[in-house]
Amino acid sequence: MGELVYLKNVVTLELDQEKCVGCGMCLVVCPHAVLVMNDGHAQIEKRDACMECGACALNCPTEAITVQAGVGCASAVINAVLGRQGDCCL
Numbered sequence: 001m002g003e004l005v006y007l008k009n010v011v012t013l014e015l016d017q018e019k020c021v022g023c024g025m026c027l028v029v030c031p032h033a034v035l036v037m038n039d040g041h042a043q044i045e046k047r048d049a050c051m052e053c054g055a056c057a058l059n060c061p062t063e064a065i066t067v068q069a070g071v072g073c074a075s076a077v078i079n080a081v082l083g084r085q086g087d088c089c090l
């Protein structure tokens, strides 16, 4: 199966490289390898592959990453599986 890519240019993921200390945690926890390390700092490599799960922001020790977790398609899929009401992209 090919790599999953979501709607283009709608991802809320932001990275402040000045706050990044290069610990690498965001690379470890990201399920879609969205981030890479470049010259000691994390960098967004595949923005449109981000599912806005929020794991990177949650595990970043310096709050260098922000993302509106739970507002995108991943949230809709999870809510649908759990039988919750709300918007769904299924």
Ligand code: SF4
Residues within 6 Å of the ligand: 013, 029, 030, 031, 032, 033, 034, 035, 049, 050, 051, 052, 053, 054, 055, 056, 057, 067
């Ligand atoms: S929000 Fe999730 S998918 Fe997106 S970059 Fe962070 S860990 Fe990866």
Ligand code: SF4
Residues within 6 Å of the ligand: 015, 019, 020, 021, 022, 023, 024, 025, 026, 027, 041, 042, 056, 059, 060, 061, 062, 063, 064, 065
């Ligand atoms: S978790 Fe935060 S500080 Fe660590 S590499 Fe990623 S962005 Fe940089």
